Amino acid sequence: MTQTRDLAEFAHDLAREAGALARMRRERGVAIAATKSTLADIVTEADREVEQLIRDRIARERPGDGFLGEESGAEGGTTGLTWVVDPIDGTVNYAYGIPAYAVSIAVVEGDPDPARWRALVGVVHNPAIDETFHATMGGGAFLGERRLAVNAEVGGAGALLATGFGYDPVRRAEQFAVLERVLPLVRDIRRIGAASLDLASVAAGRIDGYYERGLWPWDHAAGAILVTEAGGRVGGLDGAAASRELTIAAPPALYDALEAVLRSPDL
16 A cells, blocks of 8 residues: 555656646647647657656656556566556647646556556646646545545436547548437537546546547556546446447446447447
8 A cells, every 4th residue: 555655646746747848848839740640640749758758757766667658658667567658648639729638647557458457546637727636546536635526427418428539530430420329318528639638527527428439548547547436437348448449437327328329330
């Protein structure tokens, strides 16, 4: 327990330090460094700089730990712990100056695969509005000092859901077709543009549930422990872990309803 607390404190400080750098770079102007899968999927110089800061700090403070990051890939360790990092989740928001981006940091134990790891710590920090969500395994989820809880019941008007869409036009068309099937369950839909903040919002009760296809491990690692420690459920279909195939996050009853609607070969 002492180790988890130490990891949580370090992750919290590291996320805020990295967020301060991201915000400073945003205020000075964003340079587009490259594209990823499509022209719409961008990476900024700040993404790389922030991830390097995080890697350097971890290497200095915890040299035996592994690392899995969006920009610089994976590196094995000797302690059985891996830091799973998205330096700036919501890069398009970041590039456009929309204040919905986050530094996402998780510490997981075991094989660095969402289907097999055990998440110990998660921190999601939005530097644009200075909000820090954090959770530890068995210790609860918090926004600052306020303990979080998912919305246990959805009102008669339906659920407020968040989702995201891929950058590939063909995949996006398929996702709009899926959304049409989901609409009877919902009060409204939100498209925040950063998976970590979507998950943090489920944990905080700001939205009722969230689903998305195509997430990478660093997109959901920290946010997932926020949701589970706030009383929610995170996974895929039929008991699978959250994955590229599908990630669902919601209170248990809503999770079941979403899973039933999303269980389709054309997802």
